[in-house]
Amino acid sequence: MTQDIAALYAGHLDVLKQRADTALERAGLDHLVVPSGTLHYQVFDDRDYPYAVNPQFKAWLPLVRNPGSWLVYTPGQRPKLVYLQPHDYWHVVPEAPSGYWPEHFDVVVIRSADEAQRHLPKNATRCAILGEPQSALGQYGAFKPDNPPAVVDYLEYQRAYKTPYEIAMMREATRRGVRAHRAAERAFRAGASEFGIHLAYCQAAGQDSTELPYGNIVALNEHGAVLHYTELGRLPPKPVRSFLIDAGASHAGYACDITRTYSADASDEFQSMIDAVDVAQQKLCADVRAGTDYKQLHLDAHLALAAVLKDFGVLKVSPEEALAKGVSAAFFPHGLGHGIGLQVHDVAGFAASDAGGRIEPPDGHPFLRLTRVLEPGMVVTIEPGVYFIDMLLEKLRQDGHADAVDWSRVDAFRPYGGIRIEDDVVCTDDAPVNLTREEFANLG
Template sequence: MSTAAAPLYADHLATLQARTATALERVGFDHLVVPSGTAHYQVFDDRDYPYAVNPQFKHWAPLTRNPGSWLVVTPGAKPKLVYLQPRDYWHVVPQAPEGYWVEHFDIVVIRKPEEAMQHLPKNASRCAILGEPESALGKYAAFKPNNPQPVLDHLDYHRAYKTPYEVEMLREATRRGVRAHRAAERAFRAGASEFGIHLAYCQAAGQDANDLPYANIVALNEHGAVLHYTDFDRLPPKPARSFLLDAGASHGGYACDITRTHALDTAGEFQALVDAVDAAQQKMCAQVRDGFDYKQLHLDAHLALAGILKDFGIVTVSPEEALATGVSSAFFPHGIGHGLGLQVHDVAGFAASERGGTIDKPDGHPYLRLTRVLEPGFVVTIEPGLYFIDMLLEDLRAAGRGGSVDWDRVEAFRPYGGIRIEDNVVCTGGEPVNLTREAFAAG
């Protein structure tokens, strides 16, 4: 675990306790109770799906492989952790709790999941219980998650404001992800297949597919035009031209989310297009400022990318016209980014306030995942992209906008698939902190 994060943990916990006290007071509950989650089994089979910890649970402690455990938070008292450490010779049993965070909890170790009942509050009706239905305990499932919306609204809304501890955890995840990105690029340039690149990435990250925060997107050539390409061809294409890698890493329950695009010919026109997107992306990252509307950042990105398309002769209209007529969306069909933290697409991206409500997306931009005004503590991704997607280009022609595009230029770039550059950026009271560029610069 990150040694830099350890001294920041006590303040992080105090922040969570203050948020919880306010949320409970709002609905008149006495306790916050959070199950870590349970194993899920495939239908008609005895195989379980990869376990995914409840994000509300790992917000408090860096525990990600502890199904059947519970957290109890009572304002004015030390948090209680009911820690399942089963007697089991079929599977690896979680180690006894250890680390910088342990002293901040009253910890009770149990051997069977049902033993948690005797350590939870006696009256479930006085508890806000946040979790999945499968976590229910007790006779007739008396103790089951109720997920009160006012509590979720308050806690989720404030999760956008990362504590210094959380920023350090994200920084450590980013270091791991950057190390793996470097290894993946080396594998690409050595002629590896998508599957081989994926394996090189996992090896360098020290994490397998179930440890990573999301499925790796490893796309060579035309596959870069599929936004979530995860098929992993076993043989490399001939010739290999381009490589798009969207892959993250995890650390203590926190995720990084990084994308890079590479051309095999570093002196060719596709590399020049990558360089242009990269330069524009860094300017977008510089817009991550206190008080700046993320919706406007998205629209500004469309104008910048449309300008690049015009400069490269791919579109024939002005950036303003390309945005207004939907031409830019055919080449940049997703949002400029999203919140990042315990989840890759962190919660409450559209929240109007801590009491709920929604901030609408701009008209014509259905895939934007964050519409809030940026504030210090926000951590967001900035991920502009340009793609040559047959389906969207066909739709553009069908809509009567074909004259806005130079189709010969499109054909020249189609074999490369697309470009995406993604960094993880912290909003502060001054200059933004780009965790991704920071890690790449460190070597």
């Protein structure tokens, strides 16, 4: 397995070099310089916020806990890693570089962050420096990230196309995530609170909240109608009706993003609705194919979910009318999904080309995060949802669409909150690869 990863990583690095060569040529620059990022401290305090590595840095290196380090790449030369390994008895010091990747770099170890400057290119004006302002080094901030658009636009656009190494890392993240989802469901069935379910998830994933790619959404009953519910109640409600969990895991800087919904009673009508949404979701996953316009896939999701709502007596109008009049958006207010990889909501979802530009979402669908045509190598989430959100339902009434809804059916489902089902899917030259479903099947 290690040999396989080593070979995949070598190929991945070759792709990154080619992309960097092109990006620097477009910008008329000589060097790519990428800080890993720095620690941020709370105002009026000496406590630091959880460190988040610069995504442009971890694209090259499987290092996510190494603030103060730098990557330097000059076309035609081996990339250099300036690796901060401080003398420190207050904190754990990063270990010496090891594994499948150091042989590809000239590694320079420094003992303080300020030492990095002597190992960077002499002329900062010839560098594309990608990162946050706090990473500036040198007198007057000579090495201050400038994020030249020609470089950033190109690199971020190309990041949509995952290398085999990246797919392998996402599989490993998915393996952790699915294992943790299974543990969370068991905790739910055993009567745990939202907080207890969250702890069971983290234990099974082997990651704490700062290592996970995003804050866990663990929602019982009506809390499932809050799209980003992260409060984590300490006591379970009485009675417990439903459970929605949107939670991921990380591996070597890459993320998975998985959502599942369960009814406390596997024989009730809400579970039947979950099953219907699941069928619709799997059909949408099957349409993650080269040449598919993701905007259209989002609209197809609205039609599919409106059909589910009509079958369950919630809607009294056709799916087509529900979409045209904005009725379906009251029940499915977010986008179908997004790109995923180094970041949960991966970059360049709206990019018109590798030189910039923007593809707008369809009118009336402002929260869609991906508007590109799908191509081989892209990895996207497919996460349709149906929710019973009071403020959106009230707006539906105010906008004159009350007759489109059977409100007694809404009242029947409101205590369950909502349904969301989400998988991570790879677009290929042929049939899509559903990383999430494959791993659930592997675990049984």
